[in-house]
Amino acid sequence: MSKERRRLPRQSWLKLESRVFIRRGLLKKEWIPVVPFDYSRYGMGIQTDEAYDIGDEVSLSLKLIKDNLEIVVPFLQGYVRYKEKHHSRFNYGVEFCFLSKSEKLILDEDLMRIEQILHHFEAMYSQSSSLVNGA
Numbered sequence: 357m358s359k360e361r362r363r364l365p366r367q368s369w370l371k372l373e374s375r376v377f378i379r380r381g382l383l384k385k386e387w388i389p390v391v392p393f394d395y396s397r398y399g400m401g402i403q404t405d406e407a408y409d410i411g412d413e414v415s416l417s418l419k420l421i422k423d424n425l426e427i428v429v430p431f432l433q434g435y436v437r438y439k440e441k442h443h444s445r446f447n448y449g450v451e452f453c454f455l456s457k458s459e460k461l462i463l464d465e466d467l468m469r470i471e472q473i474l475h476h477f478e479a480m481y482s483q484s485s486s487l488v489n490g491a
Contacts (some may be wrong), residue, residue: 371422372474374402377415377431387417395474397467399434399451403442412436414450420470422477429466 372395375387391403400416408414413438418429438449452467453459 371420372470373419373421375417376402376404377404377417378406382469390416392418393447397452397464397471399437399449401438401447401449403445403447405445407446407447408436408439410436410439414448416450418470420473422473425473425474427466427470429463429470432463441485 371395372392374390374392376390377385377450378388381387388404388406392400394401400418402416412435414434416432416434418427418432420427426438432452434450434452436448437451438447440447452463456461476488
């Protein structure tokens with residue numbers, strides 16, 4: 357029996373930039389880059405030095421850049437659902453959440469477009485790799 361609980365398989369990233377919003381004190385706040393390593397419109401995997409616990413709320417931003425296309429999600433909430441130590445950093449699985457149905461409708465279109473573009477790129481990359489490797 358598989359431990360996979362995601363509704364859809366996540367896509368590998370390509371030029372997907374992501375940052376987390378960190379409060380460093382009462383007045384200091386900053387956006388810190390993280391390394392995204394998988395993605396679906398329901399959540400994503402990130403790698404960072406920042407320490408989170410399962411259930412912690414995370415504020416993210418996303419930007420997909422491909423050729424002349426740029427899709428930006430400036431602010432997105434999520435919850436840490438998975439945590440694994442990876443060398444000196446941590447891998448986290450973050451499930452996206454929405455404050456309201458209207459926010460979900462607004463963000464869902466961009467999240468689905470990012471997923472579709474990544475899926476299309478991955479399919480093209482797989483096809484070109486198989487051609488290069490002897491098909």
